[in-house]
Amino acid sequence: DIQMTQSPSSLSASVGDRVTITCRASQSISSYLNWYQQKPGKAPKLLIYAASSLQSGVPSRFSGSGSGTDFTLTISSLQPEDFATYYCQQSYSTPPNFGQGTKLEIK
């Protein structure tokens, strides 16, 4: 199985900050990397698929990059509604494992 490791596990930031979350795969997954946002009590929401493609309806302040084993999710200017937990997921092979999550909190 491919293991996904996110860093940091938690992060404090302010509205307007630029934030980067990192995800590392235990082996190469090409660009089969997806990012999700989850708010308390809600289902996850797809933000980015195929490492860098923005899902329809997702604000352009979200962007993704990387290939192989190292990936990043960047939020260019944090908005109040962005405080949530973020998960990466590999869809290169079965099982399509998730990272452990990064909780983004208000500073």
Place this chain on the structure above:
Amino acid sequence: QVQLVQSGAEVKKPGSSVKVSCKASGGTFSSYAISWVRQAPGQGLEWMGRIIPILGIANYAQKFQGRVTITADKSTSTAYMELSSLRSEDTAVYYCARVVSDYGAFDIWGQGTMVTVSS
């Protein structure tokens, strides 16, 4: 726009089984895979398995092999996840999600079903 609507919360005894449904409305059901993901309280996301309704083929995470069964009824656009031999550690929110064919991303999710296992 496709929506996935799941069945309601369940409370089960240890050793029993639970069957959660996931009904698709507003679009095509059979041509996409449906995955099941669970989330224990305060924990991360854990993939359990998936089914391709048009083929009726399911595969499962090793951890749940022998305890989980995922099925689909094309006539009602509904997928089901049944988990047996329940234990307290199975207390979680269970989600179904549609899998985008090209990239394997989960683009549409159900609202989640809370399953509580308690004696």
